[in-house]
Amino acid sequence: MLDYDLILDAATRLKKRVRRTELIHAHHFSERLGLPLYLKCENLQRTGAFKIRGAMNFMAAQPRSALAGGVITASAGNHAQGVAFSADLLGVKSTVYMPETTPPQKVFSTRDYGAEVVLEGKNFDEACSAALTRSKETGALFVHPFDDPLVMAGQGTIGLELLEDLPDLANVLVPIGGGGLIAGIAMAIKETHPHVRVIGVESAAAPSMQTAIKKGKVVTVPIRASLADGIAVKTAGSETYPVVRDLVDEIVLVEEEEIALAIVSLLERNKLMVEGAGAVGVAALLNRKVAKISGKTVALLSGGNIDVKTIAVVVERGMLAAGRYLKLKVELDDVPGALARLSTEIAEARANISIITHDRRSESLPIGKTEVLVELETRGPDHIREVISHLESKGYKLIQ
Template sequence: MESITLNYELVLEAQDRLRKRVRHTELISSNHFSRQLGYPLLLKCENLQTTGAFKLRGAMNFMTARDRSGLAQGVTAASAGNHAQGVAYAADLLGVPAKIFMPESTPPQKVQATRDLGAEVVLTGANFDESFAAAQADSNQHGTVFIHPFDDPLVMAGQGTIGLEILKDLPDVANLLVPIGGGGLLAGIATAIKEHNPQVRIIGVESAAAPCMFRAVHDNAIAEVPLGTTIADGIAVKKAGQITTPIIQNLVDDLVLVEEEEIALAIVALLEKSKLLVEGAGAVPLAALLNGRAKGIRGKTVCLLSGGNIDVRTLALVVERGLLAAGRYLKLRIEMQDTPGALAHLATDLAEAKANIHDITHDRRTKGLVMGTTAVQLLLETRGQEHAHEVLGLLAKRGYSVTTEQ
């Protein structure tokens, strides 16, 4: 296939191909977050896309743009989840064999979801990069078409159709915040929106644990960055794209980083206030706004919720972490006299503070405890940070030796 370049016309062509094949996702106004932030905030819900994430757009556009005979040997891809399901869905719809390489640590739910869509799944590699290398080698060996998850003009153009939908539904959008991994989503959307309205401010948001695009743009050099542990696994990429990076340098107004606790809090906030289930990567734009990472925001603002594919086990851990960060859970260790009734007195004091005991452990055998004392570890439910401070203040007033834990 001849070499192509990402431009506005390529995004328009993608829109025509995808019109009846992908969902035009909702743009929902959030009254709660609008009041909290002081400007109109809307949520672009790609978490409600057919496969639960935006990746379907790029995969579908890539495949439908090619001659069907060129796909006869099948397609190959590497993914930790969303790109896998996008490729598998598109391949199944078009009757094309698909082989997806996924890291061995991929949650079983994501593996099964990909298999349910008819793709062959190969679990290999400790991380995405190792799976990517294995997928490329297999594609070269068997003559299949390799679908890059982000660094391909057709893939980027497919993702860029999100920008066209936003412009149609909200012509006077002033700001747009978009998650970044390798940069395909951001490059495609920026290409679509800036051509139509250069005044729209576009901000890319990345996890501080995986800042490959942030570093590439600020250092003016594309290089591998070490990955920390992040709940935004969908954007945990070691190296920014060769094609995506210069586009982002030219068209994107700002790049910001968010921390893990901020992402967890955003996931919990979206669940509670908007009734929307969003994965870590999809929550980073809201995390940036709620924590003041993006400066000078005024006017109608859109957060792109890029996906909602989060497994139940991870969700439970994230919710607990988010509640801890918000002060809704309070973990304490209290050393106290080991006398009859002491624990009952503590429970009475906590009831007075209106803190609910979620979990309690009573341990007399901890090394370093003075004879005749005991350590009590507590997980308390509170109403938030202010209430948590009230609880700690009352316990200190009653003479307890308290240590807070994370």
């Protein structure tokens, strides 16, 4: 069972083995939100995420005989790298089961740390089931990604660091997947600072912990694909659930577009590369999901391991959500100069053409007409309205 002493022991065990990550003041977001906001940068942690804390604490606490057969785990990526790195540091063989949909960057990184990687299952839960089966067959020690007191205690060391760096902390927003991270942090903070508000944030695509709290028991929920793949868990932990139920003040949900916009905002404003799961706390704040919040607030950036292809998709979605990108279909007369005149009017509206496509072959078009798809970079929602108003005033028929 998780308790405060386990977290203190973990802090001693992890000293000099993991990075004490930076707590930075986010000036832009603070001004925008009207409260002092700080970012706890676990995206800068060794292996790129907080997961190394729990994995290292679990393995370092084991007698050497328990590690003789190696370790095995399941993960969508960050826990995998934490286990692989820790095992390599301790001289232990590691095997990691990952869902078949895991971004390649996370697979390659895990292998680079020396682990055997097995891709199996459509999601974390299926990969976990396969890993547990192999653990029983081989005798390798299973390292649970979240549902273990030693793992939770390792994650809880983040809470101790927050209180040391910001003694007058009022609120902390923590991503929730299976619940190990927020359980450890809540235990670490509430033991000595019970007034601090601990707020969990889940993707609306996978609200397993919020559903468990509402129903009064752990349940399995259907999940959808999410940018926050690191917290897309069908079933909250049976060990983490009672801690979250007793110590976490509130759980809120964020949508995919909100997550995308938060990733882009962190990249633009703070020069921080954060994965979807790591951005949910900022997403919740930017979209006012937490009511009546004031005082010094921390959003935990839990990880930064984002695939390059995903970055491209996220930037586009984030720009769309921020009103920085506009797609229009425009019907034109199919005569020389029509496209040039459209380009001139777009320039008059001070928008930048990113992509333009010409289509004369649509059966829905009248003879003598052509359809143009234009993708424009804009300065925001107000500018979008100006662009549309300008083009319509010039007689263009627009379809958004």
